[in-house]
Amino acid sequence: MAVTLQQIADKAGVSRGTVDRALKERGRINPEVAAKIRKIADEMGYQPNRAGRALAMAKHSIKIGIIIQSMETPFMQGVLEGAKDAKQEVERLGATVTIRKISELDSDKVIAAMHKMKGAGYNGIGLVASDEERLADTIDQFTEEGISVVTFNSDAAGTKRMCFIGQNAGQSGRTAAGLMAEILPDNAVVQVISGYASNQSHKERAEGFINELNQCRPDVKLLGIRYAYDNDRAAAEITQEVLKEHKELNGIYLAASGAKGVCQVIGEKGLKGSVKVISNDITDSNIESLKNGTIQFILGQDAYSQGYRPVMVLFDKLFDGKDPEEEYQYTEIVIKTKYNI
């Protein structure tokens, strides 16, 4: 049995309440007594019992809100799953977690949801951010009013949010480049297809890829970035155009969605395996293409963690007052082939 407050109190010859005050440094206590108690607690290896704490705090319950955007993607479904598991876990300790789903990407709706939560007494909020200024202002305002905010998946850098949980997009691009470098023949030709020029993640991935590939395979010829707007039709058309102009094409890197379109064209032209494809995100259609050999590698984000950890970080903060160790909590960059999917 672990050490309890009462045991420390007995040893120190004081009451439980005094020990609690000493250890929580709440003041209203004789400094000498406090020091002595802390020493005893230390010697006995006191570790507060979480169950007791949770129970005692049940009335001032912790309320956490999670605002998830653009639910339609399978990636976001993974995030949702992680968030739900975390919800269940902390609710069993008496907290309340509400997951608010917003279908589109819409900062105004996010801000509205945040205010609603504040009104309802929520003390922690996790959200998928964007770089809208009004959203940044709202985050800062909430933080100053004592509501803990974390961003996940997409950051609002420069704000007062506690931390960001998500992928290091540049590293993801560089990892893709490293893989491409291994599997390309000499003097290969490679096309990068991105999503939106304005999307920060897409941009960082593409830049990371290009910089790294230029560096470690200077013989490779990189064609200019094309944008498919996360659209399979557009990606398919781009692929056809590129293949028409560059019959010698050896590789395609997809920094965003659209792989389905690319794979379709490659399949039709019988180029499966000869044009190497590296794509992002572990989606059903990507997995299918990976298994049938059209895609060589998928670079994944750990969707589950990106939903799970924001809840946990907020809970630890609100329950224990424990700040996250890192401001940037990058999730694993996962490499998947047909064999380890």
Added chain:
Amino acid sequence: MAVTLQQIADKAGVSRGTVDRALKERGRINPEVAAKIRKIADEMGYQPNRAGRALAMAKHSIKIGIIIQSMETPFMQGVLEGAKDAKQEVERLGATVTIRKISELDSDKVIAAMHKMKGAGYNGIGLVASDEERLADTIDQFTEEGISVVTFNSDAAGTKRMCFIGQNAGQSGRTAAGLMAEILPDNAVVQVISGYASNQSHKERAEGFINELNQCRPDVKLLGIRYAYDNDRAAAEITQEVLKEHKELNGIYLAASGAKGVCQVIGEKGLKGSVKVISNDITDSNIESLKNGTIQFILGQDAYSQGYRPVMVLFDKLFDGKDPEEEYQYTEIVIKTKYNI
């Protein structure tokens, strides 16, 4: 605030105790009343509060023992770290976790440790198994006496243990083959270096690798398996011999330890990058070779999970009576390059 037993009791017009008996199906209760209570609990969406439960059970405390073998490897250090984190987590709920380290691989010592724990009243044990018959008998005996047993890292198949948590070795080998297939030139020559012919994991990895490579790259010439007994010196000598006989060697797959020796020879001969090396286990020296380009891919096991999950599986079983969903809980097969390490 979540639904409590008292609220259900109020609604049903009975006492807390009765509700508890109804929901726990402990008998000694009027079946009709029980059914009614269960219905009400269902409607109200009752979720037992874990903190309350943990606190109430604090006297009949849960004692979990983890027996770890061959601590010298960095992989096992990772396992230990996971086990320690899990220990901390469940001890904060009132349980006790003891991690017993056994330096060598020695089934007798494991069995002795198990008996000691049984004597000390432990009700759950996690261990790194081997295929010794006496160990298997002990596991079955303990299980029948009501002590929950899980194996991790290395299994004791066919015993009554609750589940196994570890890597699917065959899949690891096949994944390596898939990577090798992508990066090898035509008509390449590949050497497989394993650890011990008698080691089940080593064997499954090597077989998985060979079968898959034969299948997807029939042009590749596979040299016979060599054994390095997890020894860097031996691996280095083997590498030298092989390179002497096969100047055209293109790839080496290490199914076990010894990569340090292999990389040293490859470095000395200036073959870095031209002889592709795929190795197992995320060790410091492997990481170094990965970063400097001598190793192309490391296949990792999720060491942390292999320490963390056994504790959690045992705790869930002993705390909630919840059996694990899967008998074989395979951990992720992780692909690491210099970019995502």
Added chain:
DNA sequence: TTGAAAGCGCTAACAA
């Protein structure tokens, strides 16, 4: 500055 006591949700022993 300290102690005493109530109560958080649940279990289990005992009483009815």
Added chain:
DNA sequence: TTGTTAGCGCTTTCAA
């Protein structure tokens, strides 16, 4: 078969 009650370890309020 059911109700009652004493805790489990902790926080917090009130009284001293």
